[in-house]
Amino acid sequence: MIDHRPGDLSPREPLGSTELSMPRDRVSLQKSNVCSRSYFVLVMVFVHVYIINVIALLLYVHYNNGPGDSSAVDGQDSASPSFINSGSHPQPLPLPVNPDPGPDAMYLPRLEGIKVLTHSRVRDGIWLTPENVREIYAGLKADPDGNGMLSVQEFKKLNTNAFQQFLQQRGVEKSQLVRNSKHTWLYQGEGAHRVLRQLQQRVTRLTRLPLDIVENSEPLQVVRYQRGGHYHAHHDSGPVYPETVCYHTKLAANASTPFETSCRYITVLFYLNSVPGGGETTFPVADNRTYEELSLIQNDVDLLDTRKHCDKGNLRVKPSQGTALLWYNYLSDGKGWVGDLDEYSLHGGCVVTQGTKWVANNWINVDPDSRRQTRYQQLVSRLGGEETATKRLEELYRGIHADQNQNLHTYQDLHQNPHTDQDLHTDQNLHTDQDLHQNQDLHTDQDLHQDLHTDQDLHQNFHTDQDLHQDL
Ligand SMILES: O=C(O)CCC(=O)C(=O)O
């Protein structure tokens, strides 16, 4: 490049001054030459690096796509890729191609993972055993090879209405339900019976949570199982996604979302009587090293089935009157708040073989979104009053209705009369508040205080009264 600065070729410059101006031009020319050469070299280097990168990227994509590509690789025709077939997989899996093994290169073939879909085994409160699922697939001709698994194509073809109709036509026995028990709710707020108020205070002390959190949680749920009653293994609360909204804080949430759950951070399960036969609470995978939903069913043993396989659970707790069990349904987030669902908290009620079983659940609800929990508590304390409490609890119950489809009552029923459940009310086993107070079935604060223990004593997530007695 030539330096054409106007001053260099100025017409006003005397000719004699050309000699002087020459070196300047030369210098200027040399300089611009060096500049242009290095600039050119630099550009070329970039262009080459860019081209090499593009080629490398294309090669990478090509080899990572395996033999399904349009081109032949390693002498294989794309139309006849090599497959392995273990026999147990419904679809043959393509074998990945070694990119460039070289003469001495070591190469470990690695199979691509496959996605396994499972559909819920609970429909309208009906619990499906693996045999039920096979039976339904056969009835709907949904699984032509009869291996109990549907390919994605088969799954897509499955008409869910037909699934529903099949269940309805078949009829359901109580033993086929997720749970075979009755329950009612006891309001523990202002104006509730002294025993229930005290119980709430003691749960607050036991959990060491702020009173606000405990008071704004669900009421006490009292459950009765008769002989033959059970509750298949389940989680008391659902997983948390960014969109998850808790029923109890819905008032403070601005958005509605299909991801709603009860956000039961803690369960305190009271045993109201000692059960003559069966009725243990089982934790099938407590202390397991891994949790995989699919391995809960192995060799025809379904660990979720508390009618058949309670004895195979890792931890079983025998109901003993006046004792209680506490566990966390969520892990800690490491910062002092609620984290992910603790899948190992899976639990259920074993079938009652003799007598009746009475328990009560105290669920402590905490929103994994701490700001939403705070907003909700502020809202409740600002609004206060019975009307707000009613609205709030109606929301909660609507949610639980949708969530569990159990035989629940509306808040209205409960609030006006905590014992409106027809069955329970007519049953001699359900006591009035008065009875409960006098009856040994429900203990006084003093008794329970001795039976309950602080979470410091508690061994891992599940804590039996027996263990704790030994610890103390
Ligand atoms: O009955 C039991 O032992 C367990 C009850 C239970 O898990 C529940 O009510 O959610």
Ligand SMILES: [Fe+2]
């Ligand atoms: Fe439960």
